[in-house]
Amino acid sequence: MDPDKDLVLDRILERTPASALASLNAVIDVEQRLRDLYREVGLDPELARSERPSAFSMVYEAEV
Amino acid sequence: MLTAQTQAQELKDFPDYYREDFARLIRFLITQGASLAEAEDVAQETMKAALLVWPTIDHPQAWTRLVARRTLWRGRRQSLRERELMLRHGRLDEVTEAIFDTEVCHVLQLLNRLPVEQRDVMAWTIDGYTPNEIASRTGQKPATVRSHLRYARRQLIRRLGQSSPTARKEASDGP
Numbered sequence A: 001m002d003p004d005k006d007l008v009l010d011r012i013l014e015r016t017p018a019s020a021l022a023s024l025n026a027v028i029d030v031e032q033r034l035r036d037l038y039r040e041v042g043l044d045p046e047l048a049r050s051e052r053p054s055a056f057s058m059v060y061e062a063e064v
Numbered sequence B: 001m002l003t004a005q006t007q008a009q010e011l012k013d014f015p016d017y018y019r020e021d022f023a024r025l026i027r028f029l030i031t032q033g034a035s036l037a038e039a040e041d042v043a044q045e046t047m048k049a050a051l052l053v054w055p056t057i058d059h060p061q062a063w064t065r066l067v068a069r070r071t072l073w074r075g076r077r078q079s080l081r082e083r084e085l086m087l088r089h090g091r092l093d094e095v096t097e098a099i100f101d102t103e104v105c106h107v108l109q110l111l112n113r114l115p116v117e118q119r120d121v122m123a124w125t126i127d128g129y130t131p132n133e134i135a136s137r138t139g140q141k142p143a144t145v146r147s148h149l150r151y152a153r154r155q156l157i158r159r160l161g162q163s164s165p166t167a168r169k170e171a172s173d174g175p
Helices: A003-027 A030-040 A055-063 B004-010 B014-031 B036-052 B060-078 B081-088 B094-099 B102-112 B116-126 B131-138 B142-163 B165-173
Strands: none
Touching: A003 B014, A003 B094, A003 B102, A003 B116, A003 B142, A030 B014, A030 B036, B014 B036, B014 B060, B014 B102, B014 B116, B036 B060, B036 B094, B060 B116, B060 B131, B102 B116, B102 B142, B116 B131, B116 B142, B131 B142
């Protein structure tokens, strides 16, 4: 195998998954899908609420 | 019937796992040859199955990929011949094509043209799994996985040389 071509393929296979993920994150509303899932199995969607502080709340709390 | 408090405790890691892995699982399915719509449906169905048995799952990422892959392949066997024909020619449906950039579409088209075993190994590899990990998850021998990977890479390199967007542009620009 040509090592240069292998390297080109490796670079493409490093770059494209990240790019594909960014595109998917831009079109998929993960929070909505998560709430839908909880509702569908008969759970309270409130249980799916993030326990991690968001970047917004951290900035807000630091300022207050 | 579980109390709300027990449910919350048992499922406490699930929401963060979902947030972290849902889009990645969709990407895994698309690299397996699914359309965006098909991948979203299968990923959500898989996450539902995971949620229902969440306390018993030790390795959620591998678990969801195995279930999602099985669901996709089962559906594929029942799907229209048209879709199979489309995959063999490496085409993407319009909606899937519309959300990704040219390079991603090109790579997906090349992956779609690989035999199913090679495409499967490439999908796991793109998701960050080593050949040994793929072998242990899928029940194949490590040597078989390495062989699929080697042939897949060989095909991809050959086809990249023939049909990369850059190569096509250079060819169309002429001397």
